[in-house]
Amino acid sequence: MELKLKDILKNRAGAVVTLWHAKENAILVKRQDLFEITTDKATFDVECPVDGVLKKIYKKAGDKVTSEDTLAEIIVK
Amino acid sequence: MEICDIGIRGFEDTLAFQLEMLKKRIDGDIPDTLIIVEHPSVITLGRRSLEENIIDRAYFEGKNIPIVLTGRGGEVTCHSPGQIVCYPIIDLKNIGKDIAGYIDFLEVTVSAALNEIGVNAGRVDGKRGVWTQGKKIAFIGIAIKKWVTYHGVAVNVNNSLEPFLKIHPCGHKEIEVTSVMQQLGKTTDINGVKEALAEKFISGIEGTVGIKQKQGVSA
Numbered sequence: 005m006e007l008k009l010k011d012i013l014k015n016r017a018g019a020v021v022t023l024w025h026a027k028e029n030a031i032l033v034k035r036q037d038l039f040e041i042t043t044d045k046a047t048f049d050v051e052c053p054v055d056g057v058l059k060k061i062y063k064k065a066g067d068k069v070t071s072e073d074t075l076a077e078i079i080v081k
Numbered sequence: 082m083e084i085c086d087i088g089i090r091g092f093e094d095t096l097a098f099q100l101e102m103l104k105k106r107i108d109g110d111i112p113d114t115l116i117i118v119e120h121p122s123v124i125t126l127g128r129r130s131l132e133e134n135i136i137d138r139a140y141f142e143g144k145n146i147p148i149v150l151t152g153r154g155g156e157v158t159c160h161s162p163g164q165i166v167c168y169p170i171i172d173l174k175n176i177g178k179d180i181a182g183y184i185d186f187l188e189v190t191v192s193a194a195l196n197e198i199g200v201n202a203g204r205v206d207g208k209r210g211v212w213t214q215g216k217k218i219a220f221i222g223i224a225i226k227k228w229v230t231y232h233g234v235a236v237n238v239n240n241s242l243e244p245f246l247k248i249h250p251c252g253h254k255e256i257e258v259t260s261v262m263q264q265l266g267k268t269t270d271i272n273g274v275k276e277a278l279a280e281k282f283i284s285g286i287e288g289t290v291g292i293k294q295k296q297g298v299s300a
Contacts, residue, residue: 014179022128037226042128045209046154046180047224 005054006074009041012048013071019043021063021075030058032078039076041069056080082113082171082286084279089162092123092149102170103231113175115282116168117275120160124148124248127155127222137247146244153232155222156252163240163262165271167191167278168233171286178228184209184221187234190285191219194277195236200264210251211236216259220251238262238274 013019019041026038038052056078063075085102087095095118105111124141126148134157135141141148160166173183188204191211195202195218202213211219211234219236237260245258261269 011178012180014181020129035227040128042154043180044154045184045221045223047128047152048180049226051227 005056005078005080007038007053007076007078008071008074009050009069010071012041012050013043013069018068018070019048021065021067021069022047023065024061026052026058028058028061032056032058052078054078054080082115082283083111084115084117084283086117086275086279089119089121092120092125092147092160095120095166095168096151099168099170099231103226103229106170106172106229107227111170113169113171113286115279116170117279118166118168119162119164119271120166122146122159122161122244124157124159124244125153125222126150126157127153129154130156131252134249134252135247136249140247141244151222151232153222153224155220156250157248158220158222158235158250159244159248160235161240161244163271164235164237164260165274165278166233166235167282169230169282169286171230173225173228173230176286180225183225183230184223186285187221187223188219190281191234191236191278193285194274194281195219195261197277197281198261198265198269198274200261213259213264216257217250218259218261218264236261236274236278238271239268 022040022042024039032052034055035051037049039050041048059079060077063069192203202211205212210217221234224232239262250256
């Protein structure tokens with residue numbers, strides 16, 4: 005599945021990925037903290053929505069993101 | 082919502098308390114809680130703060146004022162006794178999972194409390210924080226974990242504004258800051274301001290939760 009921030013950013017603001025809590029190929033558990041984004045006034049820990057494996061990170065720490073961007077691809081287990 | 086006024090307490094100590102309350106709120110062990118505190122003098126930096134926004138590091142070193150990197154959003158700001166810092170520990174799943182909407186809520190709530198004590202403060206389009214007479218009086222920097230908020234908003238009441246001259250508040254060179262004391266021309270009863278803030282937070286949160294429940298919006 006493609007991981008997007010549409011429900012979190014709601015088209016109202018851009019953000020920056022500030023850190024990833026997992027590396028590519030890591031086994032993921034639903035609701036674990038996956039990465040952190042920062043808007044102009046907020047930091048937000050984004051949870052993993054499913055059990056799976058982190059196949060590919062498209063937006064690394066320091067990259068700007070919008071609600072339309074795909075941040076990562078997860079293989080759902 | 083419960084109010085937890087912890088008086089004057091150090092930033093690091095208060096952060097540990099916030100994190101304890103955050104975990105309890107995530108686990109559902111406590112209701113939404115507003116922590117109210119005054120910090121001894123400290124400079125705090127947000128996740129994306131830039132060194133260039135501390136204009137005079139020697140000033141702070143000379144006064145033994147620590148500069149602390151935090152996990153909140155926002156840029157550099159100053160805290161000191163006489164400034165009220167509000168750390169709402171709120172589960173946004175109950176009032177709407179909307180980061181920008183929550184910041185709007187903080188601005189509206191603090192503005193309402195300041196209006197109550199006679200300061201004509203409000204929001205400014207395109208800018209964050211709370212403003213009066215073109216000057217910034219309240220400063221926001223938040224963090225959210227599992228949709229529960231921590232960190233929050235600082236309101237200048239009776240504190241000295243001198244430290245703000247040694248930084249670029251919120252990372253903006255052009256910002257002028259003010260306080261309740263400067264606006265009213267006299268020292269203000271800080272407990273009265275705390276009560277106004279607590280009242281507006283309670284009515285704001287409980288009113289919003291009530292509306293959501295009425296509309297049948299689930300958490």
